[in-house]
Structures are given as structure tokens and as C-alpha cells.
Amino acid sequence: GIQVEQSPPDLILQEGANSTLRCNFSDSVNNLQWFHQNPWGQLINLFYIPSGTKQNGRLSATTVATERYSLLYISSSQTTDSGVYFCAVGGFGNEKLTFGTGTRLTIIP
Amino acid sequence: GAVVSQHPSWVICKSGTSVKIECRSLDFQATTMFWYRQFPKQSLMLMATSNEGSKATYEQGVEKDKFLINHASLTLSTLTVTSAHPEDSSFYICSAGDRTYGYTFGSGTRLTVV
Numbered sequence: 001g002i003q004v005e006q007s008p009p010d011l012i013l014q015e016g017a018n019s020t021l022r023c024n025f026s027d028s029v030n031n032l033q034w035f036h037q038n039p040w041g042q043l044i045n046l047f048y049i050p051s052g053t054k055q056n057g058r059l060s061a062t063t064v065a066t067e068r069y070s071l072l073y074i075s076s077s078q079t080t081d082s083g084v085y086f087c088a089v090g091g092f093g094n095e096k097l098t099f100g101t102g103t104r105l106t107i108i109p
Numbered sequence: 110g111a112v113v114s115q116h117p118s119w120v121i122c123k124s125g126t127s128v129k130i131e132c133r134s135l136d137f138q139a140t141t142m143f144w145y146r147q148f149p150k151q152s153l154m155l156m157a158t159s160n161e162g163s164k165a166t167y168e169q170g171v172e173k174d175k176f177l178i179n180h181a182s183l184t185l186s187t188l189t190v191t192s193a194h195p196e197d198s199s200f201y202i203c204s205a206g207d208r209t210y211g212y213t214f215g216s217g218t219r220l221t222v223v
Contacts, residue, residue: 033211041147041200041217048211086152088212096143097204097212099153 002027004089004100012106013077021072021103023087031090032063033097034072038083046072046085077107112136113205115215122193122222130188130218132203138183139205143212144176147200156201159186193222 003026013019025032034046047054047061049070054061058078063070074081084104088097112135122128132142140161145153157178158166165178175197177189186205190197198221206212 031211035214041202041219043202043214043217045211045213088153095141095207096155096158098155099145102152 002029002089002098004087004098006085006087006100006103008103009101010104010106012108015077015079015107015109017077017107018073018075019077019105021074021085021105023070023072023089023100025068025070025087025089025100027068028065029089031097032070033088034061034070035086035088036081036083037086037102043086074105077105079107079109081105082107111206111210111213113203113213113215115203115218117218118216119219120221122220124194124222125192127189127191128193128220130190130201130203130220132186132188132205132215134184134205137205139186140183142180142186142203142205144178144186144188145202145204147202147217153202156188190220193220195222198222 005024007022032050036044049061049063051063051065058075060073084102086102088099090097114133116131142159144156146156147153156171159178159180161180167173180186202217204212204214
């Protein structure tokens with residue numbers, strides 16, 4: 001099956017800093033999503049981005065499907081950005097999502 | 110749109126009893142729903158794919174007799190953990206959606222078996 005790796009595994013930043021999270025996947029996909037899991041476990045859908053670039057406020061994401069990676073950018077970090085960020089991918093003809101290993105982000109005031 | 114409701118949010122049960130978790134798509138019809146399991150500080154692992162009107166498809170290593178899945182309508186899938194044991198304690202999350210708009214997740218159910 002598809003392998004999904006995320007880096008870095010842990011990231012500690014001061015409030016106001018910018019960060020880049022990376023997701024590498026081992027095969028072609030037709031679905032890629034970024035999620036933020038809050039301390040209560042809820043998965044918040046950040047981006048549906050199988051290719052191209054999208055922006056939503058302080059967050060943006062870019063997926064280069066031909067090179068099998070995606071990047072999530074967080075600018076001007078806030079303490080509420082803390083949590084675990086997952087990317088998840090789905091292959092062609094297969095609706096299910098395979099989750100990456102996650103990046104645990106901690107924003108310090 | 111694309112709201113998935115999961116109930117209960119948490120449950121504590123005694124060893125040997127069964128627990129049912131419900132997953133509902135509130136504003137769309139879902140022919141397929143997915144059930145995931147997450148252990149502390151780990152990623153989400155797909156347990157099974159729930160198909161409306163037919164049998165669920167289980168991932169390798171998941172006991173189908175322990176984790177019973179029923180998808181009786183286009184808006185409801187249930188996961189029943191039968192004869193629960195402490196090792197079944199975990200966070201269970203359902204999801205629904207499609208490849209066009211992406212997948213949405215329920216709020217999860219934290220199961221503790223004592």
C-alpha cells in the first residue's frame with residue numbers, strides 16, 4: 001500500500017514564527033488532505049489539495065503530485081495552532097485515506 | 110455542508126460487554142463510510158470500510174467478529190465492539206465524503222474498558 005511520511009515529527013516554535021510541514025507519499029494519488037487534530041481529538045479538515053496551491057488565511061498548502069510531496073505553511077503562528085497535523089492520501093480507484101505519521105506542533109507564547 | 114456526527118463522545122464499559130458507536134452524515138448521503146482507530150500519540154489506522162446495504166470490508170488484522178459494522182442507511186453506520194476487553198480501549202473515529210470534495214471526520218469516541 002501507499003506509504004506516507006511526514007516531517008518533522010515534532011516542532012516547537014515561538015508565537016509569531018512561520019513553519020513548513022512536509023508530506024511525502026510513495027505512489028500516485030488522486031486525493032490528498034491536510035488535517036489538524038486538536039487536543040480533544042477532533043480532526044479539522046484544512047485543505048483538500050491533490051495538486052496545486054491553496055490558501056486560507058495564515059495557512060497555505062502546495063502539492064506537487066509529479067514529485068509526490070505536499071507542503072503545509074503556517075505563518076504568524078498562534079498558540080491555538082498547537083496540535084498534530086496529519087496529511088492523508090487516497091489512491092486511484094480507492095476511496096480510503098492513508099494517514100501519515102503526523103507532525104506535533106507546539107507554539108510557545 | 111459535509112457534517113459528520115459521531116455518538117457517543119466517550120464511553121466507559123465493563124469487560125465483556127458490548128458497545129455501539131454511531132456515525133451519521135447530517136447533510137449528505139454517504140454510500141461509504143470509514144472507521145479508524147487511534148492509539149495515544151499515534152496516527153490513525155483504518156479498520157474497515159462500511160458499505161451501505163452490503164458487508165463491510167475489513168483491513169488486514171482487524172477481527173470482523175469483534176468489530177461489527179452495520180451500514181443500514183445512506184446516513185448511518187454503526188460500529189459495535191463486542192465482548193470488549195481493556196486492550197480495545199482506544200479512540201475510534203468515523204469519516205465520510207468523496208474524492209471530489211474530500212473527507213470529513215466525526216468528533217471521535219473515546220472508549221475505555223475497565
